[in-house]
Amino acid sequence: FFSALQMLSQSWTCLPRAAILCRRRCFAGSSAVPVTLCGRCFTILDGQPLGQDQQVQGSQAPWGTGVPGVTECLLPRAVPCATATAADAIATRCARSGRDPEFCQPLAVSEWAVMTISGECVHIDNPLLDQRGLPCFESIEPKSVKPAVSKVLDDLKTSFQKLEESIATVPVENMYQALVEGMEKMSAPLEYSWGVVGHLLAVKNCEELREAHRASMPEVITTFQMLGQSLPVYNSLQALKADAAAWNSLEEPQQRIVNASLRSMKHSGVGLEGEQLEKFNKIVLDLAALSTRFSNNVLDSTKAFELTLTDQKQVDGLPATALSMYAQTAKRKGHDNATPENGPWVISLDIPAYMPAMQHLKDGSVREQLYRAYVSRASTGDQDNAPIISQILKLKKQRAQMLGYNTAADMSIASKMAGSVEDVDNLSEMLRIASFDAAKRELADVQAFAEKNGFQGKLALWDVPYWSERQKEALYTITAEELKPYFALPMVLQGLFDLCERIFNVKIVAADGQAEVWHEDVRFFKIEENGEHIASFYLDPYSRPENKRGGAWMGVCQGSSKVMNRKPVAYLTCNGSPPAGDVPSLMPFQEVTTLFHEMGHGLQHMLTRVQDAEAAGISGVEWDAVELPSQFMENWCYDRATLFGFAKHYSTGEPLPEEMFQKLVAQKNYNSGMAMLRQINFQQIDMQLHSRYDPDDPSAGTSFDVMQSMADKYAVIPPLPEDRFLCTFGHIFAGGYSAGYYSYKWAEVMSADAFAAFEEVGLENEEAVREVGKRFRETVLALGGGKHPSDVYREFRGRDPTPDALIRHNGLATN
Template sequence: MIALSSALRARAFAAGNRFNRPALFTKLMSTATDVENPLLQQEDLPKFKSIEPKDLTPAVNTLLEKLDSDFDQFETTVAAANGAVKYDQVLPELERMQFGLGYVWGIAGHLNGVKNGEELRTAYEENQPRVVQAMTKFSQSKPLYDALETIQKEWTDEEADFEVSQKKRAVEGSLLAMKLGGVGLEGDTKEKFNEMKMKLAELSTKFSNNVLDATKSFSLTVEDTASMEGVPESAKAMWANAHVMYLKSQDAKDDIPEMNPEAGPWRITHDMPSYIAAMQHLPDRSLREQIYRAYISRAAESAEEHNNVPLVYEILRLKQEMSQMLGFQNQAERSLASKMAPSVKSVEELSDLIREKALPAAERELAEITAFAREHGGEEYTEDNLEKLMPWDTTFWSERLKESKFDLTEEELRPYFALPNVLDGMFGLLERIFGVTVQEAEGAAEVWNPDVKFFKVFDAETDKHIASFYLDPFSRPEDKRGGAWMDVCIGKSEAVKRDVPVAYLTCNGSPPVGDKPSLMTFREVETLFHETGHGLQHMLTKANVGDVAGINGVEWDAVELPSQFMENWCYDRPTVYGFAKHWETGEPLPEEMFEKLKEQKIYGAGMMACRQLLFGQLDMELHSNYDPVAGASGEGETIFDVHRRMAEKYTPYSQPLPEDRFLCTFGHIFAGGYSAGYYSYKWAEVMSADAFGAFEDVGLDNEEEVAKVGRKFRDTVLSLGGGVPPMEVFKRFRGREPSPEALLRHNGLA
């Protein structure tokens, strides 16, 4: 996933812009206090050891004052030119102008996700309206818009080299973003639009905080050893360790017992590794039900101070009204104006094409799981006692069926997926197919948590340092939001003289327990590869125009291509055997285990595809056809009615419970960048599967040819960024437009 950083990009013209681009150090400091403020020391990487929440407001004050003055002068100069302006007088100047604030607000947004606390929240929320207001001034500047239009008219439609193509795309993207940001509005309408924009930013932050707080508020302590019968050692160790860590955090006066995975007690939370392990492995149905029901009701009506229900209605209403102010019928149309997909209808057509293949498979899969549960689950699972599996049963029995089918458990695999080994193997893949080497650079950068590692990326041929990244791999439920994402720390930009892009790669994987390293689930391995794919597109860019370098300027429904592409390598023999070795003995993954792992790839593919289609079409329905005002007043469908209605089409075999409040935690669309865009996962998956097909075509065991295709992928998909339209990028790599055939084949649905 790509984080929708609430940070500035170097040119954050409108709501459609996604990434902060931190700045080159400039002489902004005017007082002794400013000089001492680590957020204003911008010549290098962020000073994470020194940065404190109290530093944010003084830094923002200094930077906003300078930015306001600089932009007023810029507008005066541009307006006085009477249209006689050149590209170099506009976009590069804006990048340089917005350096400092982008740097500071990017750090603030990042820490808000990985080191959340009351003091930082308060400072962030106090400054957010001021930052939004400052950026709105840019997005609605008529002199700036006129200057960009003048520059655009000077270019011909003739095919240009990459240097010119970057600039053309940057100007085109800026003009579109300004239109979507309200540059054409005037008077009371403009004022109301801007008020809504600030309110929307506030609501999105509150939504995310509510999910984090609601997730942290749940825990279930289990003391009955019988309830842990058959549970893997890793899960018991994780829960036992969580209990001990909780006691320590509470400053318990009594002696805190040693962690005992076999005897407990065990503390289960809604932190993702803990929750998934409970759903997969707890044999006690009543415990699973209790954990599940609490999970699906997070941040909902019962949460009181963490209630996201009214926020969802208000977010939907604001987006709808703002879109209509801009001349669109709804938020979905506004969203698609800057994406590859031409219409809501085209998204539905792709979804239904995949549904036609996936739904029959999903129904067969669930029927098989149900039959297995009735055969092995005892009296309570017989047909007389259970008409169908309940939601808290499906994952548990799916896991048991998978173990039975493939004679392979997740627990057997974990010892072969120690994080240090997985990283070594993944880095070996990057050298093999992309020609880059990765080296840990301990001590080269300050970090926000001891778990965080810093790495440098080098071109293998020249040994030149071309990029860097931070890796924050483990869950920390006390102050880190769930999920996994990539975000920008420093972007590549000639204007600000930054040639070494830096990324944040954030996961929430299984932490080390005792003397054992992090022993990953296979899904966690795939997630790490996924986020690395996002990072590679940011880090390996050849674009030097900041607005289109890396992921900047890439249409949202193409941005998941590199990330989903990277997941395919988790089933490639040379790649897997580059890291799959026992963490204690060093023995490689047994051959039969690898074969079973590959066989498992399409296990449950129908249900997984239908689930993703549901999320995508639920998102699109809420942002295209739904009336949030009627829903909030009780005169129309509620948002939860819409969820159930869409589930009837895409997951009819598994209807949500009446109390299901999934939408209250759907941060992708209510606190992130996927509003009317969640379909992007499937849209881009068509391209990513087809892209991997190019490697399959030459033979994955043909190292020489694989390397050639890999370099071509680097030189197109990973290098061109937003400087070339994504369809053109794909055609340069594949020689044609993408086909869904590879996706259906990879998922066993062809």
């Protein structure tokens, strides 16, 4: 025992991490001795390792045999590759020390102590290289990034070179396995490491991590460009597509993967040579760097602003929850004696702090100060995104034209459902007609209400949220603050999980402690179907303006893959209001719908039936269809059975009163015309900038001129001349929605029509609802990118979508 232990300590560099459940869960019996070493859980079997001659490698490992005394998951023995034993080879490993056996997988000797690609024996002393399970978030530090990324990049380039050299000898009938599945295997370590870095950049941002990301990004981009520009790979995929027998032997998801790969390689510049190739690659690198700078500037400028209020009159009108939040912020900023009652109060530009102030502060001058700060974020000094926007638009235009497209929008549309920019314009115009007159009436009604209650003059932009909230309260005699006690996060989560079980036949169970997390507030859940674990997700629910970007999103931790033997794992990230003292997170109803929205994305990722990674879940789904499940899920927040399942007072347990429910539903379409017009304005600004605006033509003006001109047609109240909203429009300048913001409304047409299928059978008809839910799951959620979304939708609905339900759901049918 001690000789083996000494060998362990001398041959393995351990990561500091607690083996919390090691002794309790991993081992039983006298012949297996549990050892906790550097926080890891190991076994010493029968005191000594087996001899060199009994070494078992790879496929020879007898996975069907057992180890005496071992009843649950074992981590592999921490021994050098040269002395790996049969006992090591037949052991299974857990994703983390002593954690749930659901995450255990068989692991050959050649995998557990080596890098997956090269086969080189290495000690895994970098948590970003420890890819045997879920990420080691508790151990990952910025200093881990550069060496880990460099290592996996070197491995990838070596393996890819061998693939290029050998591909000419691969029979065409084996080309899919050799190329698509082969590249999936070799790129997995990079996608894992770089994906974790990108995730942490969004949720645990710091200057050291930014610098590590900046240092590694050029090489990552260059490597992905190398893959995408490989003529041997491109020509081999073309040959596969041209061979009728080989092509017809592929399943539809596989054919879509090949077609998408060819298109992606075209967009990566395959076929360009010499100076053109060099110029193209520089454009790609520059765009990546500019997008990262754009995001960082938004985060920094948002974080830099704080408004400290000390006069009680300045906070008049604020609800108790807001006062408590602002006092907590003040304490974090050094005001140790801050209290909700006496202040001081510190208001930031983070949405959970900004919105209550704009909706409830009686002092218009304070609202104006906040509003002007909000719409001018990232527009001055070192954090000015205006020149970055100009550079991004110019580079995207150049890239598109180098690839044979007229505009960046044409390049974007090539991979989407919409057939052309004109199709997007037609959708925008149809919805503008449906909403514009209603929006004008709504604004006039708010103006009249404000005047009736003593307001003088024309409503300014910072007045509209305040007076809209007062009018809504008067019309429906219910306030957002009155509703919040009925939407405590724990109850909302349970209601959401109950809905998933009810209509999709899956069970979501808490699995906290079975995966490492990046912050103490983060939770971990498993999804089970008929008792079998099929997927997992992290939930990061609360705002952290000091190091977490705003908004809400679903990210991919890992996707479904038969090649990599992986189950899907998602990140669900929100920026909700955190708990205040002993009071749980009480959610504004908008945060409730946001949570359901992100869960919709997560369900499409996690409930996929496709096992070809590039078409599984959201992978391969045309971008203007990807919002269908998310927006579909929002509708259930207004469903009686669903809402009453979780709307209970956090302290008394009393259900939401019927009268309040009726008012909540009634106010759903309050100012829906202005809300729809706002989104159409955003999508047309985006499309105009990427299709008709020429950033190289001085006579075309600036991007801000374009924004102002779009407001003439799509806004009922013009923006301030100094409004710099574009400087924070991360969707199109730092995200995946460039010339694609229209995707929200495009998909909402489908999501509303999809929910109408449930309405048509009767939402109270439980049996029929379950049947339609099963059909939705087996099509929209299960098929992912394996079929064209138009075909998927027809399988679900039996026809193409129509906009009728969207217009009706927004209360605009009469218009």
